[in-house]
Amino acid sequence: MGTVTPRSVLRYETWTLQPDREPDAEPVLYAMQCAVDGETSPTSEDFAEPQDWVLRHCGQNPSHHTYREIITRPWRTWRHS
DSSP: OOOOOOOOOOOOOOEEEEEOOSTTSOOOEEEEEETTTOOBOOOBSSTHHHHHHHHHHHHHSTTOOOEEEEEEOOEEEEEOO
16 A cells, blocks of 8 residues: 555635724724833823823923824624635
């Protein structure tokens, strides 16, 4: 008898990825981070709260002019049949 070699079956599938906008999806969350000292605002569903934090932070630290926006957005996938 000859050598037995393992065989694989590959199946290609089509998947979709999109932001989760279902009624039970987690909320989109916003925060801001100071690029100078790494301090981060509280996370909020309302962008105005992290924005207010930036204005307070730069008022208390006049040399801190650079910030990063951090957005946590839920995503979902599904396989097409």
